[in-house]
Amino acid sequence: MRYNLLKNRLLILIILVLIILFLNYYQGGVYQKKVKNFFYSISLPIQTTFWRAGIKVSDFFQTISKINELKKENEDLKLKNDELLSKISNLENLQKENQNLRDALGLGLVKEFNLVMARVVSKDISQDVIEINKGAKDGISKDLPVITSQKILIGKISEVYDNFSKVMLISDKNSSFSAKISGKETTGIAKGLGNFSLFLDLVPKEAEILPKDLVITSVLGNVFPEGLLVGEIKEVKKSDIDPFQQALISPFLNINNLDQLFIIVNF
Amino acid sequence: MIKNLIILTIIFYFLTLFQISFLVHFSIKGVVINLVLVALFLINILEAPEKNSGVYAAGIAGFFLDIFSEKFVGFYILILIFLSLAIKIIFARYVRIKIFQRA
Numbered sequence: 001m002r003y004n005l006l007k008n009r010l011l012i013l014i015i016l017v018l019i020i021l022f023l024n025y026y027q028g029g030v031y032q033k034k035v036k037n038f039f040y041s042i043s044l045p046i047q048t049t050f051w052r053a054g055i056k057v058s059d060f061f062q063t064i065s066k067i068n069e070l071k072k073e074n075e076d077l078k079l080k081n082d083e084l085l086s087k088i089s090n091l092e093n094l095q096k097e098n099q100n101l102r103d104a105l106g107l108g109l110v111k112e113f114n115l116v117m118a119r120v121v122s123k124d125i126s127q128d129v130i131e132i133n134k135g136a137k138d139g140i141s142k143d144l145p146v147i148t149s150q151k152i153l154i155g156k157i158s159e160v161y162d163n164f165s166k167v168m169l170i171s172d173k174n175s176s177f178s179a180k181i182s183g184k185e186t187t188g189i190a191k192g193l194g195n196f197s198l199f200l201d202l203v204p205k206e207a208e209i210l211p212k213d214l215v216i217t218s219v220l221g222n223v224f225p226e227g228l229l230v231g232e233i234k235e236v237k238k239s240d241i242d243p244f245q246q247a248l249i250s251p252f253l254n255i256n257n258l259d260q261l262f263i264i265v266n267f
Numbered sequence: 268m269i270k271n272l273i274i275l276t277i278i279f280y281f282l283t284l285f286q287i288s289f290l291v292h293f294s295i296k297g298v299v300i301n302l303v304l305v306a307l308f309l310i311n312i313l314e315a316p317e318k319n320s321g322v323y324a325a326g327i328a329g330f331f332l333d334i335f336s337e338k339f340v341g342f343y344i345l346i347l348i349f350l351s352l353a354i355k356i357i358f359a360r361y362v363r364i365k366i367f368q369r370a
Contacts, residue, residue: 013348016326020341032340039334043284050288058292122287124336125301131287131335159337166337195297256292 037135037161040121044133047121051259058256113225115262116140118165123255128172128194130155132261135163145224145264152252153217153228154261167261170230171196171251177223179230181207182214188247190215190230196255198231200247209236209247225267275324282306283331303328311351316359325351 023032063070118134134140146154146167155175158168168175175192179200188203203209213233219226231251238245282303290299307328311321329344336343 023340047288054289054292123291
């Protein structure tokens with residue numbers, strides 16, 4: 001009796017392993033993609049509802065727990081707003097001057113990105129990877145950059161299914177790309193640490209980096225277009241032994257505000 | 268038996284969707300509670316060690332976690348089945364509490 005039970009369990013385990021091997025390796029895992037795509041398709045309405053409810057509920061709790069912080073932030077923002085207004089008027093003058101010069105030189109307008117809009121439906125439980133509702137049928141392919149409407153860099157497409165895609169966030173442990181400090185010539189490699197945090201590595205020791213410095217993408221490596229917002233410097237780590245310095249980045253990417261995203265189809 | 272499997276499939280399908288689309292917004296210092304694992308532990312701990320529902324539940328939960336993750340299909344299935352079998356062996360051999368020995 002006990003022997004038969006053991007034999008049955010072993011048989012079930014062997015069949016299971018065979019099914020797993022078939023799904024993953026037969027014709028390069030094409031059936032695995034089909035099965036996943038099927039489940040994503042039927043789950044989309046439920047996932048969208050859960051995702052939006054999650055954003056609303058977490059917003060509510062965050063607001064309650066951060067009332068004092070928000071008051072201070074509001075005052076800081078008012079000050080910053082005044083400062084920015086004066087900068088805008090200066091920039092408007094410069095823009096006019098720039099336009100005049102462009103006209104004079106016969107240059108065309110700056111090329112805009114070709115974008116495809118997508119919605120976030122879920123996040124992987126063990127990695128910084130999210131799922132969006134656009135896939136190969138919408139012209140999405142691997143490695144395309146993903147941004148928000150404010151030009152904040154979110155990540156790049158890591159896997160494409162027919163109707164869905166996975167996006168590896170910039171904070172994922174496997175993510176690395178070249179970045180620079182805005183307004184300075186300082187460049188480095190932004191690497192993900194997981195759990196929505198990342199750091200700037202391989203920054204020359206003599207370069208000056210300060211907390212609150214703005215980190216943007218650099219054209220080196222050709223992974224992302226230049227000038228996309230990454231985050232701001234949180235903490236600088238310098239050591240006499242290391243030839244380079246590092247800096248922790250506080251990313252602008254916030255999972256609780258992610259709903260609509262844009263995929264840059266060509267840049 | 269089949270009725271149990273259907274119920275387990277429906278429960279773990281919705282739990283997985285709830286986990287990946289709702290609970291990810293509520294992380295504490297980057298850690299999110301994994302309801303699928305909690306449910307699986309409870310099923311395996313509360314049922315009699317000689318019963319198999321916990322192992323089937325592990326297979327179903329693992330399947331849905333694999334489907335909605337970057338990992339290959341089979342990663343969570345195998346981990347959770349072995350975890351469930353380990354719980355059963357530990358409880359069958361080393362734990363002697365009446366609540367765990369229900370028929």
